[in-house]
Amino acid sequence: AQTVTQSQPEMSVQEAETVTLSCTYDTSESDYYLFWYKQPPSRQMILVIRQEAYKQQNATENRFSVNFQKAAKSFSLKISDSQLGDAAMYFCAYRSDGTASKLTFGTGTRLQVTL
Amino acid sequence: GAGVSQSPSNKVTEKGKDVELRCDPISGHTALYWYRQSLGQGLEFLIYFQGNSAPDKSGLPSDRFSAERTGGSVSTLTIQRTQQEDSAVYLCASSLAVLYNEQFFGPGTRLTVL
DSSP: OEEEEOSSEEEEETTOOEEOOOOOEEOOOOSEEEEEEEEEETTOOOEEEETTTTTTTTOEEETTEEEEEEEETTTEEEOOOOOGGGOOOEEEEEEESOOOOOOEEOOEEEEEEOO | OOOEEEEOSEEOOOTOOOEEEEOOOOOOOOEEEEEOOOOOOOOOEEEETTTOOOOOOOTTOTTTTTEEEEETTTTEEEOSSOOGGOEEEEEEESSSTTTSSOEEEEEOOEEOOO
């Protein structure tokens, strides 16, 4: 079974600064997908960014980018130019490339953004 | 267009009672998923439906939990004889197809069992 580990329960960043959230995973599969979801206090899970394991190029979405290290099974999220609206819980998630489409989540990192 | 909706938003019940949680997926989405988020934890997969195929129930924690999806659209998650450990946020998500990756989540139902 796959597992996802987020070792940082809480992180803090100053507005306009850069922060990196860590995620590691364990799998024996070669093809899979990785995601970062944001959960604000409204509870709505919002997809931030995704990465296909077969792609070597790291995904980017505006201020959000990932550092995907397949051999190390590491998938960190970098948030640049942090904004107050980035404050939320961030979850790393894994999905197999097969008919079983469930997401396996880490326990999350709470990000605080300070002035 | 409308997103995934869930009702009720909050539910308080007494231990031993049955509860039903409802999920309305995005129109046209053939796959529907239920997850549970306990306090301080990540999301835990419960069950998913894809079209007319048999649902994947591998995540249901006990036989007190069941779910159905009528007409390939609305889904109901039922918890019988609720226990205090069932207290959690129950999130529903839908997607266009099993192999299409993005799951769109609803706002969840917060269940409190007294």
